[in-house]
Amino acid sequence: MxxxxxxxxxxxxxILRILWEVGPATVQEVNGLLNQKRESLxxxxxxxxxxxxxxQLMYQNRMLSRESAGRKHIYQAAVxxxxxxxxxxxxxxxxAFGGSAxxxxxxxxxxxxxxxxxxxxxxxxxxxxxxxxxx
Amino acid sequence: MxxxxxxxxxxxxxILRILWEVGPATVQEVNGLLNQKRESLxxxxxxxxxxxxxxQLMYQNRMLSRESAGRKHIYQAAVxxxxxxxxxxxxxxxxAFGGSAxxxxxxxxxxxxxxxxxxxxxxxxxxxxxxxxxx
DNA sequence: TTGTAATTACGAAACACTTCGTATATAATT
DNA sequence: AATTATATACGAAGTGTTTCGTAATTACAA
Numbered sequence: 610m611x612x613x614x615x616x617x618x619x620x621x622x623x624i625l626r627i628l629w630e631v632g633p634a635t636v637q638e639v640n641g642l643l644n645q646k647r648e649s650l651x652x653x654x655x656x657x658x659x660x661x662x663x664x665q666l667m668y669q670n671r672m673l674s675r676e677s678a679g680r681k682h683i684y685q686a687a688v689x690x691x692x693x694x695x696x697x698x699x700x701x702x703x704x705a706f707g708g709s710a711x712x713x714x715x716x717x718x719x720x721x722x723x724x725x726x727x728x729x730x731x732x733x734x735x736x737x738x739x740x741x742x743x744x
Numbered sequence: 745m746x747x748x749x750x751x752x753x754x755x756x757x758x759i760l761r762i763l764w765e766v767g768p769a770t771v772q773e774v775n776g777l778l779n780q781k782r783e784s785l786x787x788x789x790x791x792x793x794x795x796x797x798x799x800q801l802m803y804q805n806r807m808l809s810r811e812s813a814g815r816k817h818i819y820q821a822a823v824x825x826x827x828x829x830x831x832x833x834x835x836x837x838x839x840a841f842g843g844s845a846x847x848x849x850x851x852x853x854x855x856x857x858x859x860x861x862x863x864x865x866x867x868x869x870x871x872x873x874x875x876x877x878x879x
Numbered sequence: 880t881t882g883t884a885a886t887t888a889c890g891a892a893a894c895a896c897t898t899c900g901t902a903t904a905t906a907a908t909t
Numbered sequence: 910a911a912t913t914a915t916a917t918a919c920g921a922a923g924t925g926t927t928t929c930g931t932a933a934t935t936a937c938a939a
Contacts, residue, residue, distance in 0.1 A: 620927060622839055636886080659928050661887070666926095680886055680935050695855055697840050698848065702856065704757055705832050710856040713833065714849050714866055718873065720830050721837065721845040728870050731849055735863050738853065755897065771916080794898050796917070801896095815905050815916055 616696060617688075620663055621672065625693065628673070628686040635681050636661045749805045751831060752823075755798055756807065760828065763808070763821040770816050771796045 617625060627642050628634060634642075640660040647654060664684055667673045674687040698713075706713045718731075752760060762777050763769060769777075775795040782789060799819055802808045809822040833848075841848045853866075 618926065619839070626839075626842075655927090656929055658887090658930075662889090662929080663927075665888075680937095682887080691851070694840050694848075694851055697836060698852055698855065701832060701836055702852070704754070704761075705829050707761075710852045711858060711862040711866065713829075714852050715869055716826070716829055717833055717837070717845045717849050717852070718866075718869060720833060723846060723873070725874065727846040728874055731846065731853075732867060732870050734850055734853060735867050738858070739860065739863055753896065790897090791899055793900075793917090797898075797919090800918075815907095817917080 616700060617672065617693060621667055622693075624660070624663060624667065625672070625686050625688070625690075628684065629690045633683050633685045635683055636664055637681075639664065639684070749807065751835060752807065752828060756802055757828075759795070759798060759802065760807070760821050760823070760825075763819065764825045768818050768820045770818055771799055772816075774799065774819070 623643060623646075624639060627639050627646075631638070631642065636657065640655070640657050643660060644654045664673060668675055668684070672686075672688055673684045675682045675684045677683075702708060702710050702713050706716075718728075723731075758778065758781075759774060762774050762781075766773070766777065771792065775790070775792050778795060779789045799808060803810055803819070807821075807823055808819045810817045810819045812818075837843060837845050837848050841851075853863075858866075
């Protein structure tokens with residue numbers, strides 16, 4: 610009985626984000642971009658074999674797919690950004706907001722300054738949901 | 745140089761949630777409520793000394809405060825629910841939504857079914873923000 | 880074909896978080 | 910005061926995640 614991975618960990622998410630952004634890439638490339646980001650945040654660099662190991666584990670977990678190209682492997686995210694966001698979001702709603710997505714939304718709107726354009730867009734979405742007749 | 749705790753872990757959050765809900769409480773009480781919740785989710789019970797240890801560590805981290813009452817300690821959350829939610833929310837926005845709270849909000853609204861009343865409430869909040877003149 | 884550079888594979892150490900067993904202390908009961 | 914029950918303190922084992930050093934493999938160049 611294999612254990613199935615429920616949520617991406619922090620290090621995994623970091624790698625996923627890069628692959629979502631740039632598409633298929635080698636370990637070298639991912640590691641480079643990773644350290645580029647870390648550098649700009651004054652964080653410690655991570656070794657190439659560390660990134661390699663992470664990506665190998667994620668491949669085993671079916672979180673990434675890969676194909677061979679000469680001596681290299683080219684990796685891709687095998688889970689979608691949306692599905693992952695959804696998972697993490699639902700988790701946060703359940704663990705920190707007592708299951709109420711509404712509370713989370715209101716906190717999110719209150720916390721970060723949101724542009725007028727964004728507010729209008731959100732309102733439009735709500736209008737559509739109201740019109741569509743919330744099942 | 746002491747290391748400062750940035751985010752509550754899962755186990756810590758579980759305890760905080762109980763203290764936020766019921767107010768000041770002993771280790772016994774917290775452990776009882778904890779296991780009550782776990783039971784209803786078919787999760788394994790946790791031992792009393794485990795909960796005790798967690799709460800002691802959280803007290804050291806200044807996440808809880810406490811006072812003595814006879815031979816017992818009475819613990820309280822020393823961090824507010826709102827501040828903690830905010831921290832976790834901002835973290836999620838940054839790590840999973842590329843810094844866009846708007847994207848998170850729209851996902852949250854789309855995912856979970858939200859009642860008409862809640863939608864109206866959110867819209868009202870947005871109206872107020874628009875009116876108030878987003879600084 | 881041999882040597883060199885690039886890449887992957889593997890194992891284990893380092894770290895962080897969670898769990899619990901046992902020891903110690905304190906209070907209540909007889 | 911001695912016994913029992915309840916609570917805390919402490920150390921360490923268990924578990925999961927992240928990191929990396931070293932070995933093995935592969936492709937390419939000389």
